Amino acid sequence: MPRLILLACFLLVPAQAQAQSCSSSVSNVNFGNVDTLSGAAADTTATVNISCNGGPLGANFRVCLNINAGTGGATSGTRHMRNATSAALDYNLYQEAARITKWGSREQPALGNPVAVNLTALPLTTAMATRTIYARVSGSQQSAAAGLYTSSFSGSQVSFNWTTYLFTPPACGSVTQNPVRPSFMAQANVVNNCNVTAQNINFGSHGVLDAAADAAGAVGVTCTPGTTYNVGLNNGLSGTGPTARRMMLGGQAVTYGLYMDAARSQPWGGTIGTDTFAGTGAGATQNLPVYGRVPAQSTPSPGTYTDTVVVTVTY
Known part of the structure; x- marks a missing residue:
C-alpha cells in the first residue's frame, strides 16, 4: 500500500515585524545670538524627521504634528521664551519660509494648525519624511534684557499623532491616537549692544x-x-x-x-x-x-x- 507523506512548512513572522509604527525626532530651534536693539526680527529653522514602518502588509499613514506653547507659554497666539527672571522674548513657529502660517496644534488652535504629513510604506519597508520648522523672534523688542531665553518642548507640549488609512487621510482634528512625543528646545541669546x-x-x-x-x-x-x-x-x-x-x-x-x-x-x-x-x-x-x-x-x-x-x- 502506498504511503502519503504530508509535508508542512510554517513561516513565523516575529511579532515586532507585524506592527505598524511611526517615530519622530526634532532638532532644537536655536536662534543663536540675537541683537534686539536693532528692532529687526531674527530667523532660524529646525527639522522634524518622521519614520513610519509599514509592517508585512504596508500602509498609508497620516501623521499630525502638534506643537503646543512650550514651557515659556504663549499670549494671544504668540509664544514666549523666558530668561532667568522669567521675562519674555516673543517668537513663533511657522509652516513655511515666508513665516505667515503659524505651526500650532489641535489642542491650542490660537497658535495655529498642526502640520499634516502623509506617507506610504510598502510591505516590510519604512517610509521617511522631513519637515522644516521656520522660526522667528519678533522685531521691536528693544526692551528685552541681555541674556539667555529658553522654552522647552516635551511631554504634553509635543504630540505627533499618527494613524493608518485606506483611501482618504483623516483630518488632524480627529487623529488623537498613537502619540509620539519627541523633545526639543527653543533658545535665543540676547546680546549686549x-x-x-x-x-x-x-x-x-x-x-x-x-x-x-x-x-x-x-x-x-x-x-x-x-x-x-x-x-x-x-x-x-x-x-x-x-x-x-x-x-x-x-x-x-x-x-x-x-x-x-x-x-x-x-x-x-x-x-x-x-x-x-x-x-x-x-x-x-x-x-x-x-x-x-x-x-x-x-x-x-x-x-x-x-x-x-x-x-x-x-x-
Whole structure:
C-alpha cells in the first residue's frame, strides 16, 4: 500500500515585524545670538524627521504634528521664551519660509494648525519624511534684557499623532491616537549692544574772545537694558586734554573744553573711571547733554574754526 507523506512548512513572522509604527525626532530651534536693539526680527529653522514602518502588509499613514506653547507659554497666539527672571522674548513657529502660517496644534488652535504629513510604506519597508520648522523672534523688542531665553518642548507640549488609512487621510482634528512625543528646545541669546548718535556744538560768531563763550550739544546712547556702559570723548584732532581741545583754521587755533555738567566743572574726556560718563542701558535712547566752553583767550584771525571729536561707547 502506498504511503502519503504530508509535508508542512510554517513561516513565523516575529511579532515586532507585524506592527505598524511611526517615530519622530526634532532638532532644537536655536536662534543663536540675537541683537534686539536693532528692532529687526531674527530667523532660524529646525527639522522634524518622521519614520513610519509599514509592517508585512504596508500602509498609508497620516501623521499630525502638534506643537503646543512650550514651557515659556504663549499670549494671544504668540509664544514666549523666558530668561532667568522669567521675562519674555516673543517668537513663533511657522509652516513655511515666508513665516505667515503659524505651526500650532489641535489642542491650542490660537497658535495655529498642526502640520499634516502623509506617507506610504510598502510591505516590510519604512517610509521617511522631513519637515522644516521656520522660526522667528519678533522685531521691536528693544526692551528685552541681555541674556539667555529658553522654552522647552516635551511631554504634553509635543504630540505627533499618527494613524493608518485606506483611501482618504483623516483630518488632524480627529487623529488623537498613537502619540509620539519627541523633545526639543527653543533658545535665543540676547546680546549686549549699544548705538550712539551725536549733535554738533556750535559756539556761534564772536568778534573777540575776551569772555567765555558757552554752547551745548548732546550724545544719544541706546543700549540693551541692563547693559552698563561708559561714554568717552577724545581730545579732538589736535587737543591735549578735555579742556584743551583746539578748533583749527590752518595753523591758528581756538582752545575749548567739553564738560558733563552745566557749571562746566566736570571735564568730559576718554579715560574710564576718571572723566567718562557711566550709565546703564534701558532699551531706549538716553540723551546726554554735552556742555562746551571757549574760555577767554587771544583772538586769532577771523574765519571758521572747527574740530572733530570722536565719541566712544564702551560696554
